[in-house]
Amino acid sequence: MVDATHRDADPAREHEHGGASNEDWNDADFVARWLERQAERAPERRRQFALVRAVIPRLPAEEFRYLNLGSGPGNLDELLLDQFAAATATLVDFSLPMLMAARARLARFGDRVEYVHANLASADWAGGVGGSFDVVVSTLAVHHVEDPRRIRALYGEVHRLLGHGGMFLNLDRVRPARPAFGPLAAWAAQDPEAGLSARGHGDDLPGTLAEHLGWLGEAGFGAVDVLWKDPGMALLCGLRDHLHVPEEAHAHDGGEHAHPHTH
């Protein structure tokens, strides 16, 4: 069984902790140390989470329900619950200490948040979350499932949990289509003005971008797209059926209804 809900975007760090076992992720001290180290990377994380927030087509006061697969300590959720004041969240993670950290972080949101301990390596997780969701998000978690067959099944499980008009957003690491794209990323990063990440590693990742898009299609998503791409990482989007986007004027009419990142 694999730890299927933990993520680490830094390959070096991942290598360093590649041997982290299921038990480690349920060890409070191990998780505390991990969280401490994560603080160093807060700005980078925040940008990634902002990407996810930006593409959720909901007005700030709109009620909707989302699911976060592999929530970790709830940093993304803090951003989302602040931005979308009427949203409710279900967080799934395999690490109990991580969920406890999330609960402490998100305490001010009260009953807007529910927490479920489950392992994405087995289809059982879906029984724990209950009901249908308007949006399912996941950041840097799905690749930890490792087995491509399991990821394909997982996409199907996500699809079944989405309601009419539902949207799946998966920000995750993807394998370069050719190994040579790895060195190309490092090469391209030498031009600072382009602002590209050097991280093109990950030959052992479970799927290429094209494969992930294919799996999403197989799982039943009527439309799939890539909303953002960096070497080694992509924000995948799968739509259950139609996509409704609020008029821009509403989302950006200033004052309390503006996106925070437009300020």
Add this chain to the structure above:
Amino acid sequence: MAAREARGERTTLGMVDDQGRTSTHSGLFAGLHAHGGAAHWHDEFGQRAAEDLTDEELAAQSLDWKMHNVQIVTLGVDIGSSTSHLMFSKIYMQLLGEGRDVHSVVVGREILSQSPIIITPYRPDNTIDTTVLAQLVNDAYAAVGASPADIDSGAIILTGEALKRENARQIAELFAAETGKFVCASAGHHLEAVLAAHGSGTVSRSRRDRQTLLNVDVGGGTTKFALVRDGQILGTAAIAIGARLIVKDESRRLTRIDAPARVVADHLGIRMVLGELLAAEDEERIVQAWTEILAGLIEGRPVEGLAAELLLTDPLPSGVVPQAITFSGGVSEFFFMRESRDFGDLGRPLAAALRRALSTGLIRLPVIMDPNLGIRATAVGASLFTVQVGFNLYVSDETMLPLRNVPVLVPRVDLEDEVAPARIAAAIRESLVRLDLADGEQPLALAFEWPGDLVLSDVRALAEGIRDGLPETMARAVPLVLIVDTTISVALGRALKEDLGIAGPVLSLEGVSVAEFDFIDLAPLIHPTEVVPVTIKSLLFAGGLDRRSVKQALYDAAMASQRPGARES
């Protein structure tokens, strides 16, 4: 029970006065109100204040709000073998519907104050030390600057040792001043499991999300299981595994070894002697054995060997696989890392072993983290008793009234096709088990939904089923109350008392809407209208008051009020 929580109860009198003011004891408690007034709370649940309303419209809206909203202060008291605590809550109820079909729904709960959780105090003779308990109660009142007169309703839940006759009597005396406003429920293994499933929010969540869930309440002396599907409790079970079966002092010397702990120790070849040390590795082996047994029960593996020896009830129904589990009880406090202190018992190591069981796959099911109250996940009190009027009476002996604190049983039997006495008797016995009640020990109220017309032979068959289902009530001539929802009340009372000639007094009535786990008080008969005022007190649980549940409850209540006569049990 579930039905009332989900769709609210019919209510009539005493909730809103003629000025449109809500009945509430807000005086002493007002300062504790964290949200800055009920209007704010109301706004949270969707009916937003519209900025563009005129002053008149705003005033009308405010009056309408007051007419349809009620606040009450309730006290929940849990006294168990291991721990005890009290909780003051403010309950917000909303009235829906009109006239006789008014329903109230609990839409919000605010904790005003909680006592610290104390280890239930014992005297040297092993009875509960009610002097210390009385102090806890007094301190709790003092902490909020309140007195018993400020409380609108309450519930005292006794479990484990507290159930023993002498303990129960003395505890009841502690709350003598509140008598009449309080429900006193004695909870054995089954009812404890049911209470925990309600209190942890598992029942309402299961109903809301159409899930099959297993609540595992790991307490001091026992672990209780409740299997819940779509908000219905399918089965309960209990096993003698609990944190305080073994207690040590600071130097690891054993100060308490309960019999079930000895069974496990003997099985593992571990020698435990009071006053002697418990080796860390022996403690670990006991905890591991407990964890494996609990994991086996959770995962639905066959119950055999040591597990069968420790099981206190029948096992859970087989063939129903839960989709997820929830944890409650004292050990869940450690499990969810809300507690880390060492109480000298095995709570902390047992929780750690259960967490390991999740990471190693010994327990594979998802765990829904309890967003509620963990150890406090039992009753928070009772809803404001709603007064209804029973009419169309049959009463064999008026002196049987008044009756107080009568538990309501709703036997699960469908009378639609065939009214078979044996099936009715069996359903009555099952409902007694669900509520841990003994036949003949106290007056009981039985509620039946009668599907159609008055067919005297069928009414007679129902009467026979009731007689056969409650042999001790019959033998000891204990008062019996029957609540039916159509015009058979007189015929049913007459069939039992006059045709079958049962010894005890019988009151049969209609016009009252109740659910299982309600407790009722019946006032003396009013002449010449020949009606009986019935006060209904529903246990109120901490769980299930999140936003989605409230919306669902309001929706269900609105739908239900459009179908008068329909009733869930």
